[in-house]
Amino acid sequence: MQIAQNSVAAFHYTLTDDQGQVIDSSAGRDPLTYLHGSGQIVPGLEKQMEGRSAGDKFSAEVAPEEGYGVHHPELMQEVPREAFQGVEDIQPGMQFQGRGPQGEINVTVTRVENDKVFIDGNHPLAGKTLHFAIEVADVRAASAEELQHGHVHGAGGHHH
Template sequence: MQISPRTVASFHYTLTDDQGQVVDSSSGREPLTYLHGSGQIVPGLEKAMEGRQPGDQFKVDVTPEEGYGVHHAELVQQVPRAAFQGVDDVQPGMQFQGRGPQGAFNVVVTKVEDDTVHVDGNHPLAGQALHFAIEVTDVREASDEELSHGHVHGPGGHDH
């Protein structure tokens, strides 16, 4: 069976950056399982998965536009430390969720200076090309329940 809309695909992956450094990998873990066509993986990788079948091994380079997006300078901001009420020790690397006119958003603290906290609302991989090495391990038809819920159930997916 080939990967197409209405299928559940499982795959092992290694993600590297432009310098060849491993950013993430499924090595030593269960394969990643997703509902194809539901936007659960970055668009460029999902396009490359189309038509693949178990046993296929391939590499794909994904542009920032087809990955985690381009880096938006306006999402890098300085906010007063007072905005972090209830957090005594704000440190670089900490992640927070905020609310704005468009709803909830996540930020990462990049620097702390006196009463100013520098935050970045971009995805950590925004603006970066993604280099995937993929091995497809399984493809099956999605159940009606998975299709109606928009995600995989059972092993490698979500149990209700």
């Protein structure tokens, strides 16, 4: 069976940056399983998964526009330390959830200077080309329940 709209695909992956540094990998874990066509993986990878079958191994390069988006400088801001009430030790790399013009936003602290905290609302991989090494482990038809719910269910179904 080939990966197509409304199929469930499971795959192993290694994600690297332009320098070949591993960013993430499923090595030593279960494969990543998703409902194809539901937007659960980055669009550029989902397009390249189309038509693949169990056992296929391939490399996929995904441009920022088809990955985690381009880097938006306006999402980098300086905020007063008081905005982090209840957090005593704020360090670069810490992540927080905040409120932006479009609702909830995840931000990463990039630096701290006295009473100022510099944050970045971009996804950590925004603006980066993604390099995937993929091995398709399994492809099957989605169940009626999975299609109705819009996501994959494990063995025995899913209880909301």
